[in-house]
Amino acid sequence: MNLIAPIILAPLAAAAVILLLRRASTVFALAGVVASLLSSAGLLMAVMHGSSYQVIMPGLPGMPLLLLAGRLTAVLAVVVAGIGALVFVYAIGYMKEDAEKVRFFALLSFFVAAMQTLVLAGDWLLFLSAWELIGFSSYLLIGFWFQRPGVGASASRAFLYTRTADLGLYVAVFLLVAQHADTAIATTLAGNNPTTVLAGLLLLIAAMGKSAQTPLHDWLQRAMVGPTPVSALLHSATLVAAGAILMIRVVPVLPPEARLAVGLVGGVTTVVTGLIALAEADLKRMLAASTSSQYGLMLVAVGAGVPLAALLHLIAHAAIKSSLFLGAGVFQHSREDTAFTNLRGVGRDHAWVFSGFVVAALALAGIPPLSGFFSKDAVIGAALAAEHAYLLAPLALAGTLLTGAYMARALRILWRGDTHAGHVVGLRWMGAGIAGVVLLAAVLGATFGALEEWLGAALPTTILAQVSGLSAALIGLALGWLVPAPRLFGPLYRWAQQGFTIAGGIDALIVRPVLFIARLCARFELSLYTGVLAIGRLGMTIARAARCGDEQGIDRAIFALAHGSRRLGARVAALQDGLVHHELALAVIGTALMLAALLAGVLYF
């Protein structure tokens, strides 16, 4: 039996069944994602024993659709389904009192199906389709509470940012397909045939959009208006992960220049969004900025040429970030808010949830023996061993330090302050989900050695990497706990809170000019329309004038002509008087005139 199909079809079928039956949505959704998890686990086992699976489906003429299970993709499928299943468990509690559970769980299931398609896609056409479909489903999920003010705008922004960046993927795919005359990803990435720098940079742009890298990071923070389980899923193993997954898959054929660009984009992002996270006044928005920052670290690893380090950090981060978001969701339900000012002391109200939050926070900072320590260590090791280590390593270390700082600051705020617990509905399901992801966040590091060996790539870890990484994390934690954020930033605090917007940001630089051109076109259209109407009116006026002319001028002329002809006729009658020589003379003259006219015509042309 082919194990690939159910990984995608189970959640897809769940979505369809939920929409059709409109009841027991949680049961079907959970069944779908668990089935996906089981079959991806089975797939991983099978791939471990050396089998390979593929499904070929009809696509466009000469471009079949391909699903392919390799080592990397099988691992990713397990991660997606595993995190997905735990988030679903949590969501059962979180959405307990929402009236639109049907729509929620159908969308969430569809979303997982789309993500699994992306992970398992073996050709560019399917990859691009899945890439866009996860964008679409996250639009619907971010905009889930669409009646609330501002939600629609945030959802639109998320879709538009990523779609604009997707143009990079479109054109890069066209370039790759044109170069190799084949749409299979393996073919286009095969052998020592590096793609052009242009294609590499275009792929980078697409990844920047999806993974919310600077300067395209701002949509992710605004996407926080969606339900918390959605955020947990978007930020860990799905939407945002797509960018990093793309980069991990194509890195072998990226030319060195493009690779350096990837590393630099990641490095700059990890610092910039790390600073934004440190200055943020809202827990969920802080976590969102932190996501950009961590994906920046993954791109640093890709830029350093060690995609395995990026993969490990992606897996560890998936578990950690979903733990953090799920914890934040409990705090949100408890205090009906996510602003830090209203969350003071909430940690004491929910000590169990908070302890899970602490474990995840320490894991993200990179404290041993939690999973983040190993993955971050791998990233820093990769940066230190890279060709451009002098650029990448400082950025990676700065990102690590900032991670410690903003997590410590958040922990302090959540812990210090008054306790006044609000009642949280569905805490049991939520707690179960949280326990699962926190456990993963803590212990996943133990599997990394085996994974490394199995994927057949070595990590350039050194003592230097471990020492510098750990000290950066500890310094960061200390700074964040001891020094208040405004003092850390000094005069830059306000700017950091505004997300380091330069000259009004993307809105002022791109959106407004585009809208301006659109308005210009619309106005031009209006004048064109009035112009055509004016011509029409002119035509009518001429016609009316012509009618007057007809009645008064031409009609009279015609009558006059008729009158004249009659008189002429009388005179002609006089000419034709029966005298032969007269008529002959007239015929000769007439013929001469005609000949002359013909001759003139011939000579002229």
Added chain:
Amino acid sequence: MFPLVTITLFLPLVGAVLVLLSRSAPARVAHTIALITSALTLGGALWMWSRGVQAGGFSQLEHFTWMPSIGAAYRVGVDGISLPLVLLTALLFLLTFIYSTKLKQRAHAFVVLALLLETASIGVFTALDAILFYVFFELSLVSMYFMIAGWGHEDRRRAALMFFLYTLLGSLPLLLAILGLYLGSTPHTFDMRTWIAHPPLAGTAAMLAMIAMLITFAVKTPVFPLHTWLPAAHVQAPAAGSVLLAGVMLKFGTYGLIRFALQMTPVAFHDAAVVVLIFGVFSAIYGAFAALGQTDLKRLIAYTSINHMGYIIAAVAIASLALNPRLRALALDGAVLQMISHGLVTGALFFLVGMLQDRTDTRELGKLGGLLRVVPVLGWSFVIAAFASLGLPGLAHFPAEFQIFLATLRVEPGAVVMIIGIVITAGLYLKAIGQAFLGETPAQWRGLRDLRTSELLTIGPLLILTVLVGIAPAWLLNVIHLTTMALQP
């Protein structure tokens, strides 16, 4: 052989005659006749589909002597380019009649005009004789003129006249070109198959004929700057008229571009293809921007048609420029599929706007809001159709546009800038959805009724087909591909 094409072609005309005969019967009778005849016509089209086409050339040919002295005859038949269009036409007309069953005002006249238009439209796609083609081409104009003038909105007279004059003046050059092709062929004939197999004109004459055809089809498609009639006509036309105009009649332009300009004057078209390409690309981008600037929902959708049709023009130009037959087939596959997708998706969108206007009496985006909560079925249908229109994978436009863009990049990489159109259309549809459907519901719109059964029956098939074409376009593309692969360079 059983004259299936002819029967399918003239069934609606028979229906129109029947309605004329039962003029004194209630409106219900007229609607019933229309439903039955258009359903039978769709049945005929499906039968034609099941017969299929052969690779290269035309199939299902039917021929009757008409005016032997001048080489004109009744010749009809289909190939992989026209057969999908016939199917689309038959489907859209049936859905239009389902949607229009609620129409009470001068129902007989409306039904007669629409049935007449159906015969004309199928005629345009099946005619293989230039005179026959021209007759159907002009006939469609008359029925659409009366449909806009008789059942349109506030400013219908002016819009109808503008539409009529524009397209009438536009079709005169085609007549000249047809005469030119006729005089160039030896022996003189109006047989389009002969003209395609052995292009009768060469040199300057071919170029002039090609330019004349380009003007005609550029007005019909429409291409910037000959498009000004389209928004006016669309906004003023009744919903059914808009659907037929966008879904069926705009395709006359692109179909003619392939059938006449590309196939009958291939060398001249190749020489001018870069210019055509520039017009197509500019139209696509300009249409998207102009749509983004609109505040009237119907006008907005009308402008996206200019964008989508621009891609088709560009694709035909790319097909002419491509030297590799596989690339030419790729571009033309995309162009023909895009015609079908546009018919399905824009048809759905215009129906939905009509349904919205029936309920709210407005098309102004600023006045609408929060409707997804009140009329969820209408709202979600609009969301799906809008995302199809902006080219979301899994929905109808994506496979077509993917092929067009891929062929463009491989033949004329610079022209791929038209891809920014997909971002602009994304922006304008998200804006429209946000303004009309999301957010809080203003008090005046609470209590609106969601879609009725007849409306569901209208919109359902279009959305199902939109998904079907998006997920598995093979059933359409295989037919199209048979012809585009065998097309002569």
